[in-house]
Amino acid sequence: MNYQKADFQASYGLSSQLPESDRPEFVFSGRSNVGKSSLINKLCNRKNLARVSATPGKTATINFYTVDGAYFVDLPGYGYAKVSAADRQRWDQLINSYFDAERNCVLLVQLLDSRHAPSADDMQMLEYLRYRKIPFVAALTKADKLKKSEIAKKREEFAFLTEEFGCRQIVLTSSETGFGVDELRSIFESLLSEEV
Template sequence: MNFHNASFKAAYGTSAQLPASTLPEVSFAGRSNVGKSSLLNKLMYRKGLAKVSSTPGKTATINFYDVDGVDFVDLPGYGYAKVSKAEKDRWSELIEGYFNQERIFALVVSLIDIRHDPSALDKHMVEFLKASGLPFAIALTKADKLSKQQQAKQRASIRKALDLPKGTPMVVTSSEDGAGIDELRTLISRYVDEA
């Protein structure tokens, strides 16, 4: 799979607007400020394809990118405190509405900041993925902020906190120094081939 071959496709503000799924989809979910846009840009060898914002909660739509004939789906970040309840409800409708559709789910990448224990929302997301039987992997972001020893410790602690099924892939990544990005690309390619 050629990750260089990437372009923005479309953005949707409600789940009803989503077109039918015709290509394998790799979805990215995580709380606001987890570094989702930065990770996507790094995966796609681009600087500003996915809009990176210093304001968390900026992605208020579901954004689709075509990556070599595969749809990368950037879901709105959850858990940002400074938006209205109506806006939070709309985001949650978007995310749930997306997952409740008949789509070609190749892989869901759940992003969690390696520096912190998983939040209640992170746990809720992973519980949902486990219960729905969707293929998923955990990407731990912002690893450059910790030493190798701290990374290993946090990785084990997060795996335990999430009570992950045996064999659930977990990749330690950094959009800053590129750590784990190739590993994540390989993982995504493998799941796409199997979809």
């Protein structure tokens, strides 16, 4: 998979606008300020492929990126308190319709902040992934902020916590240093080779 061949395709605010699912899709999910855009940028070696929002909770669209022969699908961030009930409802409807459609979702990357226990919204999302039987790995962000001695312990803690929800793997990542990016890429590669 050539990550240099990455382009922003479009943002979709309505389920009816979503493009046809004609290739493998890797989906990114997480809280508003957990670093989804930064991780997508790092995976593709680009600074501004995914635009980092200055205002958390403002991205109420599903953003599609073409990456070689696959899609990276960036779901709108959740759990931001200042979002109105109507926006939250639209968010729910958009996410549900994405997963209700016959989409070729190969894997979802659930981002969690490595420094903190998952929030109530994170737990709700994990429950949703289990309920929908969506295959996922957990990417623990901001790993550069951890002491080296904490890394193995954090991996263990989150593995224990997410196991019951069907998490396949824990990957510690840092969009600052690139830590864990190659590990995530190799997970994508191995799943794509199974697709063929």
